[in-house]
Amino acid sequence: MAGRESLPLRRLKLFQPLNRLTDDQLILLASRAERRTHSPGQKVVERGVRDGMDYFLVAGTVELKAGDGRTSKIEAGGEKALTAVARLQPRMYDVVAVASCDFLVVEQDILNQMLRDAPLIQADLDSMVDETSGGTDEHRLLMEFYAELRSNQVSLPSVPDVAWKVRRTADRENSTAEEVASAITADPSIAAKLVRACNSPLYRGFNDVRNVREAVIRLGTRTTRQLVTVFAMREVFSTKQPFLQKSIDALWKHSREVAALSWVLADRATRIDPDEALLAGLLHDIGAVPVLVHAEHYARLFADANLLDHALGELKSDVGAAILEAWSFPATFVEVARHAEDWQYECRQDLPQLVDVVQVAQLHAMIAAQQNADLPQFEDVPAYRRLGGLELNASRSLQMLTEARARVDEVHRLLAIH
Structure with missing residues (x-):
């Protein structure tokens, strides 16, 4: 069903990127948008279709279904509903109403012009x-x-094939070590990295493992899945344009440092899986990659590095969240990409979350790199205070990371495995 009822401005401003528009623009947008309702079980959008519309979920719950059968739900008011639902075109998902849904539907061309x-x-x-x-x-x-x-006119990177296949296999019920190992050995480079990682001080047992199957058994499917994704990410942080590679390499170096510090913080100060924190730290700036690559078409504009830095700061969180959503990563990872440098962000859960660990790791990484001119004080950052409940204060955290430098260096070596 379709209607012309408009939303109040304060409600429109909750959506991204509508919050970038002026009040006058929002009034005009509301007058040209549609309100559509869908009953439970009704298909909202169809996978593979390019319809040129953005659907913002105002009320209700929808289910997204990918071509391989993966599903996820989005509820109005939740983190995933802040942006248009399944907004990449052509559509990557079928979107079906789970409960009665209300959408604000906007033509992308109109929104882009605004x-x-x-x-x-x-x-x-x-x-x-x-x-x-x-x-x-x-x-x-x-x-x-x-x-x-x-408006998604920029090509987002695809999750590397081996990471995709291993995650799908590992997430399947009753999957065996042999099946997971088989998916990994399809990429000999990743297979070799996994075996070497398993024999590193971080994961070493009494005896060295000799093959991928033994590595999967020792590590377990969850750690295996995380490490394979970590190793596969290096190909995402790359470009065929030599003049961009320096910026991409600097981004990879920073991401590696944050990943290593996240691993140690999670291991020493929380109950969060260190390997999950490692991957979250590595991916926190993933949105910067397509921004940098797209900047190639605006070489004259971004000849000033400061201007490019500003553009990255404004865009990478939204783009990063879009990438991880498209890759079907858990909401906790999307939260990291969206809020990694939102120093006043405070998540709703009682216990420390991935976003807290990555934020604190970022603070330490930026201070170490002498990028602390505009950083807040540790005690003013909610994420730091949340970890502070575990007896982590400014002097203690610095001491802890100094003591754990050998572990940080070991994680660096893990990420540098060729």
Whole structure:
């Protein structure tokens, strides 16, 4: 069913990227959008279709079903409902109403144009454009760049095949070590890395393992799945453009450091699986990769590295969350990508979460890299206070990581396995 009832502005501003629009733009958007309702069991969008519409879930619950049978649910008001549902086109999922649903449906072309016309996201970014280039052409290009990223006109990376296959196999009920090992050995490079990792000080047993099957048995399917994904991520942090590789390499170096610190923090100060924290730390900036790659088309605009840094800061969290959602990662990983540098973010769970560990790891990594000019004090960061409930304070955390430097270095060596 379709209707013309509009939402109040305060409700529209809860959605991303609608929160980037002015009040006047939102009023115009609401007048040109549709409200659609769907009954339980009714298909909302169909996989493979390119319809040019964005569906924002206002009320109800929907189920997303991928081509391989994987499913996930999105509830109105939840973290996954902050952006348009299954917004990549052509659609990667069938979307079916679980309970009665209410959607705000917007034409992407209309939204894209409004984003191009919207004010710049930060006043200092606006000033920087004026100071560095001083023209309306640069302003237009910057808004075009933002709009393309936000409207999914940019190619997001695919999860590496071996990681995808291993995750699917490991997540299957009653999957065996032989089946998981078989999926891994399809990629000899990843297989070799896994065996070497299993024989490293982090995972070594009384005897060295000799093959992938023995490694899977020692590590268990959960750790195996995480490590295979970790090893496979290096191919995502790459580009065929030599002039971009330096930036990608710097991003990989930072991600490795955050991953190593996350592993140690999780191991020493929480009950979170260290290997899960390792992977979350490695992926926290994944959204920067397609932003950097897309910046290739705007070389004149981003000749100023400071301007590119601003664009990365504004866009990488939304893009990263979109990537991990498309890869069907758990909501805790999506939360990390969205809030890794949102220092005032406080998750709702009582116990420390992945996002807390990665945020604190980021603080330490940035301080070590002398990037602490704009960082808050440790005690002012909710994530740090949440870990503080486990007797982790500023001096203790620095001492702990100093004492654990050998472990951090060992994780670095793990990530550097060729």
